[in-house]
Amino acid sequence: MPFYDTHAPNYREHQRDLPDISHLNGWLAQDAESELPDTQYRNEIARSLEFGLPGSDSIADPDISCFQRGELPHWSGINTFLKLPYLEDVRQVGDYDVAFVGAPFDIGTTYRSGTRFGPQGMRRISSLYTPYNFELGIDLRESLKMCDIGDIFCPANITKGHDQITKGVAHILSSGALPMIMGGDHSIGYPCVRGVAECVEGKVGIIHLDRHVDTQEKDMDEIMHTCPWFHATNIPNCPPTNLVQLGIGGWQVPRTGVRHGRTMRSTVLTIDDVETLGIDKTLEIALEVAWKGASAVYLSFDIDSVDAGFVPGTGWPEPGGYLPREALSLLRGIAKEGIAAMEVVEVAPPYDISDITALLGVRAMMDTLATLVKYDRIGGKLEPE
Numbered sequence: 197m198p199f200y201d202t203h204a205p206n207y208r209e210h211q212r213d214l215p216d217i218s219h220l221n222g223w224l225a226q227d228a229e230s231e232l233p234d235t236q237y238r239n240e241i242a243r244s245l246e247f248g249l250p251g252s253d254s255i256a257d258p259d260i261s262c263f264q265r266g267e268l269p270h271w272s273g274i275n276t277f278l279k280l281p282y283l284e285d286v287r288q289v290g291d292y293d294v295a296f297v298g299a300p301f302d303i304g305t306t307y308r309s310g311t312r313f314g315p316q317g318m319r320r321i322s323s324l325y326t327p328y329n330f331e332l333g334i335d336l337r338e339s340l341k342m343c344d345i346g347d348i349f350c351p352a353n354i355t356k357g358h359d360q361i362t363k364g365v366a367h368i369l370s371s372g373a374l375p376m377i378m379g380g381d382h383s384i385g386y387p388c389v390r391g392v393a394e395c396v397e398g399k400v401g402i403i404h405l406d407r408h409v410d411t412q413e414k415d416m417d418e419i420m421h422t423c424p425w426f427h428a429t430n431i432p433n434c435p436p437t438n439l440v441q442l443g444i445g446g447w448q449v450p451r452t453g454v455r456h457g458r459t460m461r462s463t464v465l466t467i468d469d470v471e472t473l474g475i476d477k478t479l480e481i482a483l484e485v486a487w488k489g490a491s492a493v494y495l496s497f498d499i500d501s502v503d504a505g506f507v508p509g510t511g512w513p514e515p516g517g518y519l520p521r522e523a524l525s526l527l528r529g530i531a532k533e534g535i536a537a538m539e540v541v542e543v544a545p546p547y548d549i550s551d552i553t554a555l556l557g558v559r560a561m562m563d564t565l566a567t568l569v570k571y572d573r574i575g576g577k578l579e580p581e
Contacts, residue, residue: 228333275319276344283343290371293340298347304383308511310544315378317545317554334566341577358387365391379541385424398491401438406498407514411457436460479529492536509548531567
């Protein structure tokens with residue numbers, strides 16, 4: 197047997213000591229899972245059996261209901277985010293730690309529309325996930341009281357749509373829940389920040405992951421998705437000196453926006469800057485600038501900040517951006533210090549392939565939430581058992 201004789205001669209049937217991997221994350225994460233409760237999971241099963249009826253007589257698993265009312269199976273069920281409870285009465289949002297909300301607004305696009313379907317796309321593919329993250333050792337279901345509050349009614353008028361978004365975000369935040377906003381084109385950054393600023397005493401910093409500066413006053417005579425930070429930084433408690441833009445570059449950065457950005461003197465790091473500095477140093481700079489004299493930070497994640505090969509489903513794809521792993525590392529690093537709200541924008545399902553763009557948007561929000569939990573920046577509204 198020549199193959200057997202030559203295959204792995206240095207490793208076959210050895211008696212050497214194995215390497216110590218007990219300090220590595222894979223080993224530690226397995227142990228950490230044993231410390232997580234399953235109270236809310238068991239409550240979900242009980243609720244499913246009560247509201248969805250016990251399974252038929254031929255079903256051996258006692259946790260399977262007749263009508264689906266929980267996480268499983270992943271391919272079916274009502275498309276709320278992560279199959280969370282749908283909160284019809286928005287007056288009760290203050291009972292929750294986190295509220296996912298859609299802003300299906302895309303009349304601020306200047307090229308490919310379709311981001312109005314972003315919230316639907318992210319909700320649909322979110323059913324692929326469980327609430328548990330292996331590496332972070334967090335089960336969101338056991339840590340946070342979360343709901344899906346549905347979509348803000350966005351009429352086909354830029355000013356009225358933005359006003360609706362501002363009122364919706366301010367309502368969620370002022371009620372005591374964290375708004376997790378699914379866009380929508382990036383023009384919603386302005387009304388979202390405006391809603392946050394109404395609820396915060398003191399300055400609001402903005403950390404913005406993107407390939408584009410988005411600092412024009414107007415585009416085609418309107419406040420489009422190239423304009424949010426011009427207007428947001430004119431809000432009295434959102435000064436441009438607390439705006440940090442990470443990943444800017446490429447062939448889609450209008451000179452009009454650059455000219456105004458130069459007068460703002462905000463902090464801009466190109467994708468090459470981020471690569472040269474490394475993730476840790478980039479985070480240090482971003483957090484120092486955004487938090488200087490500020491009471492809160494708003495996190496804006498434009499999906500097109502990621503290299504176009506990974507996010508085809510967006511209106512302005514641009515090669516040369518972040519790898520998904522780099523973007524997620526930045527988001528987690530920002531979340532360690534806490535945020536007042538988060539938006540994921542420019543997910544356009546009509547151009548997506550196998551939902552991979554929407555899936556990254558979902559992952560971005562879930563990693564951010566898990567980090568907030570891990571570093572004790574959020575939580576506390578789950579009913580004690």
